[in-house]
Amino acid sequence: MNSGGRSINTSYFIQNELINTFAHLIQSQIVTNVRESIFYSVLADETADISQIEQFSLCVWYVEDQSYKIREDFLTFVPVYDVTGTGLANTVLVTLSSLGLDLEKMRDQGYEGAATMRGQFREVQASIKEKLPIDLYT
Numbered sequence: 001m002n003s004g005g006r007s008i009n010t011s012y013f014i015q016n017e018l019i020n021t022f023a024h025l026i027q028s029q030i031v032t033n034v035r036e037s038i039f040y041s042v043l044a045d046e047t048a049d050i051s052q053i054e055q056f057s058l059c060v061w062y063v064e065d066q067s068y069k070i071r072e073d074f075l076t077f078v079p080v081y082d083v084t085g086t087g088l089a090n091t092v093l094v095t096l097s098s099l100g101l102d103l104e105k106m107r108d109q110g111y112e113g114a115a116t117m118r119g120q121f122r123e124v125q126a127s128i129k130e131k132l133p134i135d136l137y138t
Contacts, residue, residue, distance in 0.1 A: 030060070030073045031099050037062040040101070041108035043072075044092055044124075046080065054080040056091060060101075061108070075099065085123020093128065103132060 034040050040062040048054050058075045078095050080088060096103060109128055 027075065027099075030075060031101060033064065033071070033073075034060050034062045034101055036065045037105075039105045039107040041110065042092065042096065042106060043110045043112070044088075045112035046083075046088065049077075054083055056080055056088070056095075058092065058095060086127050088124045089127035089131075092124070093131065106132060 040060050043059040043061065044056045045059075046054060046056050056078045058078060059072055060075055061070065061072050063069070064071055076095065076099070078091055080091050082088070082091070092109075093103060096106070109124075111124065
């Protein structure tokens, strides 16, 4: 609006700002949809990114309120600094809470990963189950 019509918006700064804005809008709509559902499940997959920072990718499964379709949507990537079972569990719970999701509506948790990670994920699911006894692990 301020460029006088000569702007082509090809700078990396403008492009990243547009991508981040759209990402926030999409994530907000997904969170709204999950809030409207009766309950939801969370799926987490842990990996290292190109800079060797451990991170979780968090997805949610839920039933759309109006159409009763089962949805699986990506929520976010979360950097992980404490890779113990308790640390990973706290990362999941804090992230879901910070996004505005009601933890009491979470009914299932699932984890992807190599066989070497299964022990840690058992610790993660046990730690979450201790705080949310109705939550199942698959």
